[in-house]
Amino acid sequence: MTDLAPHELRILVAIDREQSFTAAAAALGMSQSAVSHSVRTCERKIGAVLFERGRHGARATPAGARAVVHARHILNLLETLVAEARGAESGTVSGPLRIAAFRSAAAHLLPTALARLTDRHPGVVPRVRIVREVGRGTAGEVADGRADLGIATLDASSPAVPGLLTGRLFEEAYALVHPAGHARPRTLPLVDWDENCGSYTRDWWARQDWIPAARLNVEDDVVTMSMVAQGLGMSIVPKLTLIDAPSGLAVTELGPQPPTRQVGYVTTPELARTVAVRALIRELRSAPLPPGLALAPV
Incomplete structure (x- = not known):
């Protein structure tokens, strides 16, 4: 079997987040030897070195960086699978909803939308991260699996990140x-x-x-x-x-x-079909705009 198990994916994500085998083991409640053994197993299954080990911790190789991005997306979808299956009959959903937004959007757009969202879906737990719109910005957070949806500035001349879905909210x-x-x-x-x-x-x-x-x-x-x-x-x-x-x-x-x-949202094609992300997009589109802003032309 060459498939990676969910617990192996969690270990890869934890090492990338903590930049250390020791810290990842502590975060996961495992021994360092178990983490190291799991990484060697993953590297054998994939056929590539995933992390460079050294005095200063662990750094993902190019192969490891790509593996971690896919691992985050897979784990997010597994979490969504459970949440949506449990809420299928009631039409509701529960669990975390990861949002990346630049500061002024987080301060002035999200509060109303999230209040309405959590009123309709009390089990949803928003997690908002402030991300500067520099470089890949909030779109990069979505592309890398750190956010389910990003509030982003949309550039008409080029796509934010290939492979993402975007929608305009206002100009x-x-x-x-x-x-x-x-x-x-x-x-x-x-x-x-x-x-x-x-x-x-x-x-x-x-x-x-x-x-x-x-x-x-x-x-x-x-x-x-x-x-x-x-x-x-x-x-x-x-x-x-x-x-x-x-x-x-x-x-x-x-x-x-x-x-x-143009200010809008970005998400992945898979997450765009989920209950929580769809509901948040609806609330963002229907929430009243702050003074001085205009709806984006369709």
């Missing part, structure tokens, strides 16, 4: 935010953050000769707003970031055709 415009009362806000230094500009705004950004190089670059949009409120400059941000912004700020629109971004 939001960017605006200029600056200290209140400043007569010429476009002359202020720029405060920017890493997530702010993807290819969906890059073309517009490149055409604006008035935007200076960033004076400050931070990793969080809340910090960006605080910097602007303290008079350290201006920033160009999506409307979702402006909700609950600190006092002392003013917002100036960026003309009749400002840059915009």
Whole structure:
């Protein structure tokens, strides 16, 4: 038999998460020798070395990284199989629902949707992780099996991650935010953050000769707003970031055709058919939008 058993998949995932055979054994309530034996068995079945062992712990090889991604997906589907089979007659479901979202979406979109979801399905236990929309972002979390659904910024010019299903929720415009009362806000230094500009705004950004190089670059949009409120400059941000912004700020629109971004969800084709993910998508689509946001065109 070359098939890997579920307990072997759990061991691979635990080693990748803990980056250590010893820590993985402790997390699983096993001995280190049992974990090592299981990994050798997996490597023999697969025909590839899965982890590099050394003084600094265990690191997945390229073969191991791919095996771990598949292991997470298989374990997630096995968990879903049990939950949905148990709730088949009642039409309900229970168990964890793993969600990855960037900060402003987690703060302003998810609460209402999750409240309605858990009211209809009390057995669902949402687990929300804040993931920066840099690189593969929330879509990468879904692709790697760490999340069942991600709230993501969708780039019209290229797919987030091949093989995932995406759906648009709304479109939001960017605006200029600056200290209140400043007569010429476009002359202020720029405060920017890493997530702010993807290819969906890059073309517009490149055409604006008035935007200076960033004076400050931070990793969080809340910090960006605080910097602007303290008079350290201006920033160009999506409307979702402006909700609950600190006092002392003013917002100036960026003309009749400002840059915009699409916000939506990503999931896998398999999970898109599950009760919990379908229910969450319905709640996200039907929940009232915060002020200043518009439904995405179909």
